[in-house]
Amino acid sequence: MKILYVCHRLPYPPTRGGxxxxxxxxxxxxxTHEVTVASLAHSAAEAVQGADLANHCxxxxxxxxxxxxxxxxxAACLPTTSPSSMGYFxxxxxxxxIRDATDRGGFDLILVHSSSMAPYVLHATRTxxxxxxxxxxxxxxxxxxxxxPFPAAWVYSLEGHKLQRAEARxxxxxxxxxxxxxAEMETLADIAAPKHLDWFPNGVDADYFRPGGTAYDPxxxxxxxxxxxxxxxxxxxxxxxxxxxxxxxxxxxxQVKIIGADPCRAIRRLATIPGVTxxxxxxxxxxxxxxxxxxxxxLRIARGTQNKILESMAMAVPVVCSExxxxxxxxxxxxxxxxxxxxxDVADAILRLLGERIDRDRFAxxxxxxxxxxxxxxxxxxKLDGIIDRCLAxxxxxxxxxxxxxxxxxxxx
Numbered sequence: 001m002k003i004l005y006v007c008h009r010l011p012y013p014p015t016r017g018g019x020x021x022x023x024x025x026x027x028x029x030x031x032t033h034e035v036t037v038a039s040l041a042h043s044a045a046e047a048v049q050g051a052d053l054a055n056h057c058x059x060x061x062x063x064x065x066x067x068x069x070x071x072x073x074x075a076a077c078l079p080t081t082s083p084s085s086m087g088y089f090x091x092x093x094x095x096x097x098i099r100d101a102t103d104r105g106g107f108d109l110i111l112v113h114s115s116s117m118a119p120y121v122l123h124a125t126r127t128x129x130x131x132x133x134x135x136x137x138x139x140x141x142x143x144x145x146x147x148x149p150f151p152a153a154w155v156y157s158l159e160g161h162k163l164q165r166a167e168a169r170x171x172x173x174x175x176x177x178x179x180x181x182x183a184e185m186e187t188l189a190d191i192a193a194p195k196h197l198d199w200f201p202n203g204v205d206a207d208y209f210r211p212g213g214t215a216y217d218p219x220x221x222x223x224x225x226x227x228x229x230x231x232x233x234x235x236x237x238x239x240x241x242x243x244x245x246x247x248x249x250x251x252x253x254x255q256v257k258i259i260g261a262d263p264c265r266a267i268r269r270l271a272t273i274p275g276v277t278x279x280x281x282x283x284x285x286x287x288x289x290x291x292x293x294x295x296x297x298x299l300r301i302a303r304g305t306q307n308k309i310l311e312s313m314a315m316a317v318p319v320v321c322s323e324x325x326x327x328x329x330x331x332x333x334x335x336x337x338x339x340x341x342x343x344x345d346v347a348d349a350i351l352r353l354l355g356e357r358i359d360r361d362r363f364a365x366x367x368x369x370x371x372x373x374x375x376x377x378x379x380x381x382x383k384l385d386g387i388i389d390r391c392l393a394x395x396x397x398x399x400x401x402x403x404x405x406x407x408x409x410x411x412x413x
Contacts, residue, residue, distance in 0.1 A: 001033045002106060006098065006120055007113040008089050010041045010050035010062055016226060017307050021134060021180065021202055022113045027056050028381040029111075034058045036105065038098050038120070040065050040091060061101060063094040078155070083163040085137065089116040099123060109388065115163065118170045128395035130388065131174040135304035136187045138164035140231075143301050147234060168192040175398075176391040178384075180304045183327045196394060200384045201330060202305040203377030209314035211368065212290025216317075218354060219253040222292035224285050224308045227263035227278075231301035235322075239298045239346075240270050246347035248275055251354060256296075259288050289315050293360065294353045297321035298346055304328050310375055313337065313367035318360055320349045330374040336366045 007022040014023035029035050038061040041047035047064055054060050070088045077087035102110070102124045110121050110129045118131055142160035145153040171177045171192035178198050179185040185199040223239070225232040236258055247254050254275060258267065261281040271278040282288060289295065295312035297319060305328040312319050313329075319337040326339045333339040338349040353360045 001108040003029055003033050003035045004038065004098075004101065004105065004107045004110045004121070005029070005035055005057075005113070006038045006110070006117045008040060008117050010039045010046055010053060011037070012050045012053035012056070018114075020307060021132075023053075023056070024203060024377050024381070025111070025113075025132075025384065026053075028377070028384070030057045036061065036101065036107075038062075038094065038101070040089065040094060042067070042070075061094070061097050063091045063097065065091055078158070081162060081165075083116075083166050084159050085116045085163055086119055086166070090119070095120055102127065109392065112174075115167050115170055118174070122173065128392055129174045130176045130178060130391055131170055132178045133167065133171075133184070133188060134178075134180045136167065136179070136184055136191070137303070138167055138191070139187060140301065140303045143303075144230070147301065164191055171195075171197075175395050176387060178387060181328050181330075184304055196391060198387045198390075200380050200387060201375060202307060202310065203375050203380045204307070204310040204314045204371055206314045206368075206371055206376060209286065209289075209311045211316040211364075212286065214290055216291055216293050217255070218293050218357075219251065220255045220257060220292045221247075221350065222257045222259055222288055222295050222317075223297070224259045224289065224295065224311065225297075227258065227260040227267050227280075231299050232260065233264060233267055234301060235297070235299045236270065237266060238300070239296065240273055240276055242343040243298065243346045243350075244273070244275065246343060247350050247354075250347075250351055254350075254354065257288060257292065259285055285311070286315065289317050292317055294318045294320060294350065296346075296350070297325045299325040300341075302328060309337070310371060314371045314375075316364040316368040318353050318363035318367060320346060320353065331367070331370050336370040337363065 005026055009018050011019040011022035014020045026035055026037055035057040036059040037057050041062050041064045073090055074084040074088040077084040098120045107127050110124055110127050112118050112121055112131045115133055115137060138160045141156045144156040148156060168191055171194040176196040177194040179188055180202050182199055185197060189197060223236055244256060257277045259279045259282055263278050263280055268278055270276045289312060295317050297306055297309050299322050302325040306325050309319050309321055309329050321339055322341050323339045326333055331337050340346040340349045
């Protein structure tokens with residue numbers, strides 16, 4: 001089968017959240033199908049780093065975009081009905097190349113990762129199409145409005161409502177819509193009426209992320225995640241201001257390592273607080289995880305799967321996270337990880353694991369076992385195969401009368 005896979009960032013190397021799911025999907029499908037990947041490179045460095053993607057699929061269509069152009073296109077959408085997200089990821093050159101490929105390619109299936117890339121393939125009305133929303137992005141922007149001041153809150157509210165309307169239209173236009181978690185799927189069902197709706201989870205490479213086999217520091221906590229991402233930034237600023245002092249009051253030797261690329265100035269300033277280390281980019285997060293007694297993910301803004309939680313669990317590092325973050329993993333709070341939201345409750349959960357070696361080891365082992373049973377890429381891709389088979393069967397039954405299927409979400413080539 002010939003498959004066109006369209007995604008918003010060149011998904012190689014798979015070192016960040018927005019690349020891990022697309023890469024593993026492409027890698028799986030390319031084992032038995034002819035997969036063409038169409039994507040954007042957001043910098044010259046990303047284009048160079050992503051060149052090896054060609055070794056994992058049949059062909060790659062890639063166009064570079066620069067930050068200034070992306071921002072200008074997003075801003076141009078503000079006074080229109082078009083979501084700025086779609087303007088940000090729109091490239092006329094990539095649109096033309098995708099249209100040329102679909103006109104001559106004879107694709108049997110088109111799979112799109114994220115709503116922002118869907119406009120690139122709306123013209124292909126006679127080819128079965130799956131849109132992998134992964135997360136319902138509109139709800140993230142709407143959540144931002146609770147944490148941002150005016151006028152940023154107004155901008156995020158505008159974007160959230162515009163994108164929510166676009167997501168509803170896209171879900172109706174594609175043959176199948178998927179998400180990364182059951183919770184995201186239920187959210188999409190609340191705002192849209194997809195023709196067919198399902199979900200397949202993110203996995204984790206449990207051979208790569210495996211227990212380190214070395215002793216951990218019983219007084220070290222870690223947080224892993226890109227620090228130029230607002231939900232991560234907000235979580236750690238709040239954690240260091242409200243929760244860490246409670247922990248250190250009871251256990252003064254406690255240290256927290258904030259591990260992640262591109263920390264903003266506010267995050268870098270956290271390193272002036274006693275007990276806080278900000279590493280910035282590290283070559284390999286695994287030694288940092290293995291050396292910690294536990295990992296925290298106190299996110300108050302969280303959509304979809306938190307890969308940081310899966311990676312910690314896979315390495316048998318216990319996790320204390322917010323209830324919202326826990327919704328993104330297939331795990332049972334109190335059995336495979338601990339959840340808490342209020343600073344006092346978060347501190348108590350941390351102190352429980354730091355102070356009770358037996359309890360800490362029980363959660364470490366249970367977390368690793370849950371990843372192996374519920375979050376392997378093999379199991380996830382097996383589920384995706386079933387979704388694709390059902391999508392193609394539905395498309396065959398619907399026949400080929402797709403010529404009137406054009407949907408207006410505001411973007412034009």
